[in-house]
Amino acid sequence: MTTTDRLACKARDLMQTDVVCLTTTTSIPEAVRMLEEYRISGAPVLTPGGELAGVMTAFDIARSSHVDEGGIASQRNHYYLVDPIDEELRDERTGDEAFFAKDDYSDGVMGSETVGDWMNPSVISVGLDAQLSDVCKTMATERIHRVLVVDDGRVKGILSSLDIVRFLAIDE
Numbered sequence: 001m002t003t004t005d006r007l008a009c010k011a012r013d014l015m016q017t018d019v020v021c022l023t024t025t026t027s028i029p030e031a032v033r034m035l036e037e038y039r040i041s042g043a044p045v046l047t048p049g050g051e052l053a054g055v056m057t058a059f060d061i062a063r064s065s066h067v068d069e070g071g072i073a074s075q076r077n078h079y080y081l082v083d084p085i086d087e088e089l090r091d092e093r094t095g096d097e098a099f100f101a102k103d104d105y106s107d108g109v110m111g112s113e114t115v116g117d118w119m120n121p122s123v124i125s126v127g128l129d130a131q132l133s134d135v136c137k138t139m140a141t142e143r144i145h146r147v148l149v150v151d152d153g154r155v156k157g158i159l160s161s162l163d164i165v166r167f168l169a170i171d172e
Contacts, residue, residue: 006168007133011126014167015149015157021046024053024116031056031115044148044155045119051153054119061118125150126159132167135159 020038022031022045035043035058042057125148126135139147139161149157 009132011130011149012128015159026115054121056119
């Protein structure tokens with residue numbers, strides 16, 4: 001199979017169909033437990049009716065602590081990173097390392113709030129028939145490592161950068 005043929009493959013042919021999902025009513029402590037158990041840094045969030053409502057990541061969970069510390073600022077529920085003035089404020093760990101170390105969680109996030117309170121409602125997704133070349137463009141443009149594959153508002157699978165690298169690296 002040529003590289004051109006590989007890039008024409010569809011999302012449905014490459015996606016992982018066993019997707020760990022959270023619901024809008026899942027508690028934050030339960031979400032942390034699930035992400036840690038499955039060693040993933042994010043998951044789609046579904047309504048109780050099974051429709052896609054958003055995405056919850058380790059960054060979203062750790063966000064409130066960073067807001068309190070001034071590392072992230074918010075304006076009308078949109079969050080953005082603030083450049084630390086003091087070098088001591090910089091954290092050398094990656095987001096995943098900070099998440100799994102569980103030391104950046106604020107008491108507020110680890111309390112009774114739900115995933116629906118903290119998820120990101122903006123979801124980057126592709127359809128089942130999206131070509132791999134378009135999936136790659138989307139991931140590069142949006143600077144993300146995974147994309148949800150959806151059909152009629154329902155999650156059908158997930159496609160990660162590792163899935164794509166694995167597929168492209170295999171000689172047939």
